[in-house]
Amino acid sequence: MAHLSLDPKKIETCRKLASSIARPIEGLIQAHTTIAIERATLRLLGVNGAVTRNGQYYPEVNAIIDTLHKAGVLGQGVLHWFANGMIQKKMSAAELGSAVARGKVDLLKLPRAPEATVRAKARELCEQARDLLVERREQRDGIRRETRDTFDPEGKNGPLLYVIVATGNIFDDVIQARAAAQAGADAIAVIRSTAQSLLDFVPHGATTEGFGGTYATQENFRIMREALDEESRKLGRYIRLTNYCSGLCMPEIAALGALERLDFLLNDAMYGILFRDINMKRTLIDQHFSRLIIALSRIVIHTGEDNYLTTADAVENGHQVLASQFINERFASHAHMTENLMGLGHAQEMNPEHPNVFLLEIARAQMTRDIFPKAPIKFMPPTRHKCGDIFYSHLMDAMFNFVGVLTGQTIQLLGMATEAMHTPLLQDRWMSIKNAKYIFGGAKDLGADISFRPNGIIEKWAEKVLDETVAHLEMIHGKGLMKAIEERAFAEVSRTETGGKGHDGVIVRAQGYLNPFFELL
C-alpha cells in the first residue's frame, strides 16, 4: 500500500491536543448520569416491555425513570431503588419493571434493605447482564466463524460493501436487505425514521410505518438479524447489520443493539450536538456509556464526520473532519474501545467540478488511512453535489469507489445513482453493488503498486490539511470544546452548553451513586 509521508510529530501533537481537549469532558462524564443511561441500565437487566399510553406503546423503562426523575431521586442511580425493590418484592427484573411501570409497585415507598445488601444485589444483576452481553457477542462471533467472514479492520481484504435499506416497513426492509446481500452486499444499514433521534424513548415492537426510514426497535433489530443470519448461512458469507446509535436514546440503542447482536452502530461523540441540536452535556455523557457497552460487545462504531462536509465546504474543511476524528478517537479509547472498533467516518463530498478534485480526494482518503492505520475507516459517498442526473451520479459513485479501493478504505457505503431522489429501489442498489464489485476487483492491488510523488499535489494537500488540523485543535484546546462548538468549530454550526434538547435529562450524581456497569463494562 502506498503511503503519504506525513510528519509523525504533527500527528502526535494532534493526539495530545485531542487528549487535553477531552479531559475536562471526562470529568463532566464522571460527575453526571442521564435519564437515558438509567433507562439503558434497566434494559440491560431485562426490563424491555412496554405499557400502552394514548393507544401507543410506551417503554416500561421510560415509565419507571420518568417517575423517579420527577421525584428527583435519580442522582442515586436507578439501581439504588430498583435493586432494593427486587429484594423486597422477590421479583425478577422484568417482573418488577412491569409492575412498577403499571403503578402496582412504588419503588420509593418500599422498606430499605441494608445498603451493603442493595449494592451486592446490584452488582450481581449487572454481572449477569454483562455475562449475557458476552454470550450474545460469542453467539454472533460463532455465526461469523460458521459462515465466512473476510472483514479486516485495516481494510486489507478490500473495502466492505455497505448499503442502506429504508422502506419504512421492517418486513419490506427484509426483502430489500436479502436482495442486496444476494447481489453482493456485505453489510446492511436500516436507516431510521427521520427524527427518531429526537424521541426520548425507543419505540416498541415491529413497525411497518416510518418516514425516510424504519424505526429502530428491539424487535425490528431481531427480525432483521434473524433474516441476515439465514441469508449469511445460505450465501456462506457473513452479512453485517448496522443501526443508528445517536440521539436522545444513545445508551439504550447500544444496549438493544448489543442484545440483538448488531455488528455496526453509527455512534459519534458530537453528531447529536451539531446536527440534531441535542444538548452538549447530554450527548457527551450519553456517548460514553453507550461506548462502554459497545466496547464490551465489540461492535464497530461509525463516526459521523462525513456530515460536516454536507454543511461546510468539502474542499476547505478537511481539517474539521480530521480534528473531529482525533476527538472521537480519544473519547472512544476513554470508553475502553480498541482501535479496531473505531470506524472513523469521512466522505467524498468535494465539488466534482473542482480542478484535480480526485487528487484532493485521494489525499484526504489516504491520509485518513495512514493516520489511523488500525481503524476500520468508514468512507461515505457523494451526496451533496448529486441531483436527478442518475447517469452522472453513477459515474460519481464509480470514482468514489475507485478512490476507496486505491486508498484502502475499510467500509465503503455505496452511493446510489438515485441519491437525492428517493430511498433506493431494488435495482438502484443492485446497480451500485455491481459498480463497486467491478472497481474493487479491477483495482484491487493498485494501491500496493504505486507510490505518491514526494511533494506532489497529493502529498502537499495532505500536509496542508494536517497543518490546518493542528491549528484547529490548538484553537479548540484554547477555548475548550464546548465554547469552540459554540463558535462554530465544526460544520459551521453553533450550539450552546445549556441549549438544545434533552438538557433536563442530565442529572448530577449524588454521593454513593450506584451503577456497577461503570466498573464492569
Add this chain to the structure above:
Amino acid sequence: MSGETGPRKVNLKKLRPYGDIMDDGTVQLCFTLPVEPSPEAREAAVQFCQKMGFDPVKVATMEKAAEGFSTFVIYGNTKFSVDFTAIKVLKVDAQKRAREEIDEIIRTRIGRKLVVLGACTGFDAHTVGIDAIMNMKGFAGDYGLERYQWLDARNLGAQVLNEDLLKRAVEAKADAILVSKVVTQHNIHQRDLKDLMARAKKQGLLEKMIFVAGGPRVTHPLALECGFDAGFGVGTKPSDVASYIVEEFLRRQGVSLDEAKPKAPARKKGKKS
C-alpha cells in the same frame, strides 16, 4: 430514398422523443419485475412495454438482481405524441436578477430591509436545502440570502414546528417565509405544507407574508396546490428566490418592476384553495 433535402424539422404539434432520427420516439426504460429471469419474464417485460404503447420493444438486458427479481433495461419506440404549442405551465413569475440589483431595488423602492425567515418544518431534519439558500455561503457560487445587505435573513434550522414558525414570523414581522421539505415518504411534505398554510390562513397572514416552499421534490404547481405563493425545486439558487421575493413584494404594493408593462393589480390571495 425519400427525397429529403435536409435534416427533418421538429413538428411541435406532434412532439415525440428523439433518439437519433427525428420523430423516432425512442425511450429508454429500466424496471424490475418480481420474478426470476426466464424467457417468460422477458416476454412479460415486452408485453408490459407494449401495453404502455411502445412498439417495437427491444430488451437490452435482463439481469438477475436477486433471487426472484429481474431487472430490465429496455428501449422502446412510442407512437404517442404531444402538442407542444398547446402546453401551459405554471411558473414562478419573476425575472432573474443579481444580488446587487436586488439589494438596490429594495434600497430604492422599499427603503427598509425585507425580513425573511427560513426553516425545515415538521420532523424534517435535512437542512441542506434551506442552508444552501439562506446561509452566507450560498450554493454553486451564488451567495445566500444572509449575504444580501437589504434582506434580514434568519435561518431557523431543522424540525421547526409549523405553529412555532408562524409565531416567530409574526414576532419578527416577516415579509417572507421559506419552508424547505426534503423527506417525502408517504407525502409527509405535502401534509406539512398544507398544515402550515391552513394555520397561516386562520391567523390572517396570507396577505402579510409571502410563502415560499422549496425542496428536491417540490415544484411550483405543487406549492400552489398546498396554498403557497411559489415553489422552487432542485438546482434553485438563492438569487432565484430573492428575485421572486422582491418582485412579489412590490407586486403586492401595486408596483411592477417591468417598466414596459402597466401596473399589475395586487394579486388576490387564497383563490386557489
